[in-house]
Amino acid sequence: MDKKGILDELAEKIRTHQFEPAREMLADMNPIDIADLFDDLPNDKCLVLFRILPKDLSAEVFSNLPSDIQKSVVEHISDKEIQAIITEMQLDDTVDFIEELPANLVKRILEQASPDIRTQINIFLKYPEDSAGSVMTVEYVALRSYMTIDEALAKYKNLANINNNNDICFIIGETRKLEGVISLKTMVLSDPKAAIVDVMEKNVVSVLATEDQEVVADLFRKYDLNSMPVTDKENRLVGIITVDDIMDVIVAESTEDIHKMAAIDPSKVEYLKESVWSHSKHRITWLVVLMISATFTGMIIHKYEEVLESAVMLAAFIPMLMDTGGNAGAQSSTLVIRGMALGEISSRDFWKVIWKEFRVSLIVGLLLAALNFARVYFFDSVPLNVIFVICISLYVTVILAKVVGSILPMAAKWLKLDPAVMAGPLITTVVDACALMVYFWLSVQLLTDIIHV
Amino acid sequence: MDKKGILDELAEKIRTHQFEPAREMLADMNPIDIADLFDDLPNDKCLVLFRILPKDLSAEVFSNLPSDIQKSVVEHISDKEIQAIITEMQLDDTVDFIEELPANLVKRILEQASPDIRTQINIFLKYPEDSAGSVMTVEYVALRSYMTIDEALAKYKNLANINNNNDICFIIGETRKLEGVISLKTMVLSDPKAAIVDVMEKNVVSVLATEDQEVVADLFRKYDLNSMPVTDKENRLVGIITVDDIMDVIVAESTEDIHKMAAIDPSKVEYLKESVWSHSKHRITWLVVLMISATFTGMIIHKYEEVLESAVMLAAFIPMLMDTGGNAGAQSSTLVIRGMALGEISSRDFWKVIWKEFRVSLIVGLLLAALNFARVYFFDSVPLNVIFVICISLYVTVILAKVVGSILPMAAKWLKLDPAVMAGPLITTVVDACALMVYFWLSVQLLTDIIHV
Structure with missing residues (x-):
């Protein structure tokens, strides 16, 4: 069914108050396709559609909405709903979203965030634009080198609720110093009794949080990476960058160069x-x-x-x-x-x-x-x-x-x-x-x- | 140590016939960095360096060499060495490499490949340039929907030697029809007794092998994918595309557009x-x-x-x-x-x-x-x-x-x-x-x- 067909069917269901069937229809869809549906809707319809979303999808749909629709949604939903979204959303998406908001809304959002998330958002907002820090996320699994594979897998399973599609874990030392990486695949294939330190990859390609995102993109391309740890000057792990964000960086940098060559000051707006x-x-x-x-x-x-x-x-x-x-x-x-x-x-x-x-x-x-x-x-x-x-x-x-x-x-x-x-x-x-x-x-x-x- | 330092130290070790220490030095390095070392070496030195590579690294180093050095290496190594490399290399890298070779060398390479690999190479060479088929690889883990998670993980471990850094497995039906995907993470986190069919993702974003690679790149960006299944017209799984190859597609397509806008026929050569x-x-x-x-x-x-x-x-x-x-x-x-x-x-x-x-x-x-x-x-x-x-x-x-x-x-x-x-x-x-x-x-x-x- 095409976009229009889906929207018509949803509208009909909403008009006749069949909210549960509408919700089930959405539950089977990809959150990014759902976000696409919002594109051509008037503001009031957006809000209705957002409200009938299955709870477990709303944060992901929200983070894929264009920023003007995000803004109009948060203006109309309750503090509790905001809180639920912020808690579920990936931190880097939250920061991207906040950066586009007027100051009064930012204040309201930050008030709804937990103290922990609030601190992290503030750290993020301080990284220079287009730096590795500004594209990284902090949702990752950190392990210790003295763990056995069994212990590491147990810890991984415990952290299952992290909003992280990445299958690389990071091994950190006493002061969060980065010591190595290990993929979930390696853990699954290794002897459960083996120590992490013996199977982890010690030769890690990492970047400083202040490094330019273009350099990061070049490293991803050169080493065919799916993710990369970000460290501070003391080699302490501060976050990770995933390849999906880097694809966007590559496209944005090319667009910027194309515009510059045609005598246009680049802009980030569509x-x-x-x-x-x-x-x-x-x-x-x-x-x-x-x-x-x-x-x-x-x-x-x-x-x-x-x-x-x-x-x-x-x-x-x-x-x-x-x-x-x-x-x-x-x-x-x-x-x-x-x-x-x-x-x-x-x-x-x-x-x-x-x-x-x-x-x-x-x-x-x-x-x-x-x-x-x-x-x-x-x-x-x-x-x-x-x-x-x-x-x-x-x-x-x-x-x-x-x-x-x-x-x-x-x-x-x-x-x-x-x-x-x-x-x-x-x-x-x-x-x-x-x-x-x-x-x-x-x-x-x-x-x-x-x-x- | 920088590139020149490493090369000097290797040269010294080789001159004094300390091959084992030289090999150990290389064993600790990233294969892509090793491939970089070949860039400025004369042909005869390239061959020496290639020969002292640890066996388990040579295929990966080889697939990252520039095509002119690949050509001069295969001209000088034995059939048995070629066989070892072809068997280890990812199929899409082999095809990329063969496409740059003169006909007599292609013949020699194909003779060294196993009948199975030879058939697959020939299928690959038939996909139109810049199609999904031409950038896909065939190294993936295929599972059946009736398996339990436990059985699936066992099969995954059995196939551990596949040259595949990807953590997504594909679920296929009777005639190789694509039914769903499941990530290694989901398998690790699910109940071992659960059936694949109940936990797999059925809403799969896939492409036809004949689809243009630019369309594939757009889908990767839109859905933040790390890999995507490729099917034929009957929805039978024929391969997968991984995000590292798509990053190269995105850069190449931008370069092509930039060149076209400046009135240059695009070329794939540096x-x-x-x-x-x-x-x-x-x-x-x-x-x-x-x-x-x-x-x-x-x-x-x-x-x-x-x-x-x-x-x-x-x-x-x-x-x-x-x-x-x-x-x-x-x-x-x-x-x-x-x-x-x-x-x-x-x-x-x-x-x-x-x-x-x-x-x-x-x-x-x-x-x-x-x-x-x-x-x-x-x-x-x-x-x-x-x-x-x-x-x-x-x-x-x-x-x-x-x-x-x-x-x-x-x-x-x-x-x-x-x-x-x-x-x-x-x-x-x-x-x-x-x-x-x-x-x-x-x-x-x-x-x-x-x-x-």
């Missing part, structure tokens, strides 16, 4: 949910900067106005030169920016990259210049020496574009700036200026029969 | 490993297409050459209009392309998106036009009516750019074309042409005092 004002704010800065830098390109034309006046046909080739240069440069800077983000290109590859782009530009530029020569020669009525100036300019522009396009992001990195921000939007402007300078300079040098300056 | 010829081949198509389409923009200028001749100062503002329009359009198309890729924007949002972009363009365009007015008025010596033409053109261009920038990707999707390919590179060219047409048309209409056509 496209349709962001207001027109906020959209405008995220775009105007770069548009202004690039508009002003484009006036410098205009100044080059202004400087050569006399050239243009005596040979106005030159103007018709300006868009082709600027666009082809811009495209060639954007290809190079994009490849280098993404290559650096994926760790395929490091700073010691500087000369290798430039050398590669230079050779690519020789091939690509030659072909473009030849094609352009043929096109202008056969279809435009332009003197041969002008065609030569156009084609040489095109060739030189493509070479400059590709070399500059590879240098810009690497230089940005070297200056500790974000390559995507610096090189993405700037490349077109820089290459446009190069293209025009080459074009007019060559025209003045080589077209002395038609240009008199 | 930047530095791709040859200059191959790089050139992946870039030339779009450069040619865009160069030719830019000549149409040039034709607009050509058509208005007389206008330019009588008012050559107009030329100096062409780059600013073209670049600002291009940037404004690229912002919109990028946001829409990425929004569609992430499922935030669907086809029914068509009018909502255009309406949003239109309003954003009104705000952003007004600000840009005002700023531009101030700049030209105070710094350039241009008549007031010309300034008005420039600023109105700028405003109209920004509005057109944002609206066209949002329509292009959605239209591409509607025409079943790839939005990133179609809308990314084309937007600048389309907007450039719009900008020039508006600019010259307005000039002819409004600047009758200086232009006589």
Whole structure:
């Protein structure tokens, strides 16, 4: 049954007060699919739907709701209901949810949380945005190295009610220092009498809570991890990061880079949910900067106005030169920016990259210049020496574009700036200026029969 | 100890024939870190290092080597060594490795594989590229619904040697039909006498083997999965996909989109490993297409050459209009392309998106036009009516750019074309042409005092 079908059937059941059958229908569904149902409902219907949820599902459904619906739900439910949800929800989901709320609601939520949870929420809220600490959770099973497998499994079963889908346990020492990890699988397969210390994995990949989430994502990818312990500077275990949160980090980081390269200040809000004002704010800065830098390109034309006046046909080739240069440069800077983000290109590859782009530009530029020569020669009525100036300019522009396009992001990195921000939007402007300078300079040098300056 | 330190120490041990201590050193390391060591070694050293690896690590190290080193290793080791590796390696890694090999080596590898593995490899090689089947693995534990938890755990322990880090077991019926899943955690926590059928999760998220890997990745993200069963059309279990492979899919798909938006045919080869010829081949198509389409923009200028001749100062503002329009359009198309890729924007949002972009363009365009007015008025010596033409053109261009920038990707999707390919590179060219047409048309209409056509 599709979403609409389910909603219609639920609405009918609710209208006729068949709450129990409605609840049973929901009990068989995946909580994430239930959360999806809320998307298109008006606020009052959301509340009714939330209220008929089976008790054991409400926290999980709640943590998957969009933040505006979460907000309207907590505004209307009782303190006791809030308390039940907070107790059941994973701590990192609670923190994500609280971060989106206005201060008065945050206060009400925190009052309903147990002192223990409240303390933990406050610790979480202090981790810098996009740090390992801000994506970790604290629901995990901690074991001691002197335990036997039997004792460890008993402890694991005792902690069964933890909201944790992860099957890795952590072994900590006296002061919560991380000593190793062990998977449930290893415990099940090991001799029950064996000591944890003899079967645990001691070679643990862990991160500091203050580490950037992008670094964490790279480690997950490199070591094919499902979870990773987070420690403080003294190597004390403070939480774990699970792979589902890391998938979201990977997607968010890619989106951020894509937006930056297109001259947009990245935003965490979904496209349709962001207001027109906020959209405008995220775009105007770069548009202004690039508009002003484009006036410098205009100044080059202004400087050569006399050239243009005596040979106005030159103007018709300006868009082709600027666009082809811009495209060639954007290809190079994009490849280098993404290559650096994926760790395929490091700073010691500087000369290798430039050398590669230079050779690519020789091939690509030659072909473009030849094609352009043929096109202008056969279809435009332009003197041969002008065609030569156009084609040489095109060739030189493509070479400059590709070399500059590879240098810009690497230089940005070297200056500790974000390559995507610096090189993405700037490349077109820089290459446009190069293209025009080459074009007019060559025209003045080589077209002395038609240009008199 | 860093990579160089480890390599130096290993080299010293090997030189003095202390193979056992060298092997012990490696035994304590993570196989992925060992694979990293091979990166900078010459071929002969790679072979020595591979040969001293502890037996139980060699398959895992091998599957993490870059494909060129894998190739040179298999060229030099014995058939028996190949056999040992193939038997130990995960089937999907074997297939990835074979796909990169020349035909003669593939033949040799397949001869060393057991008939069973050979059949499975051949089935794998038939799945379309980028399908669920091509990223799945066949190492999983299958259980029957009539088993008790005790029996299931016993079977699980018997299959302990499977190369499988995953803790989800699959329940299949008579003809391998998928009936449910159960996690090792659930089995450990359940009553040993309970029947699987009563505790298993029946609401399984699964995919067809022919499904696109991007759809699979979306499902993993949506449902926070660690693994997912793959079935054929008759719902028979054929394999499983694990989250580590999906992380790679997510990164690869983002990279592909980024490259497409920058007018590059995507390639699966790392930047530095791709040859200059191959790089050139992946870039030339779009450069040619865009160069030719830019000549149409040039034709607009050509058509208005007389206008330019009588008012050559107009030329100096062409780059600013073209670049600002291009940037404004690229912002919109990028946001829409990425929004569609992430499922935030669907086809029914068509009018909502255009309406949003239109309003954003009104705000952003007004600000840009005002700023531009101030700049030209105070710094350039241009008549007031010309300034008005420039600023109105700028405003109209920004509005057109944002609206066209949002329509292009959605239209591409509607025409079943790839939005990133179609809308990314084309937007600048389309907007450039719009900008020039508006600019010259307005000039002819409004600047009758200086232009006589």
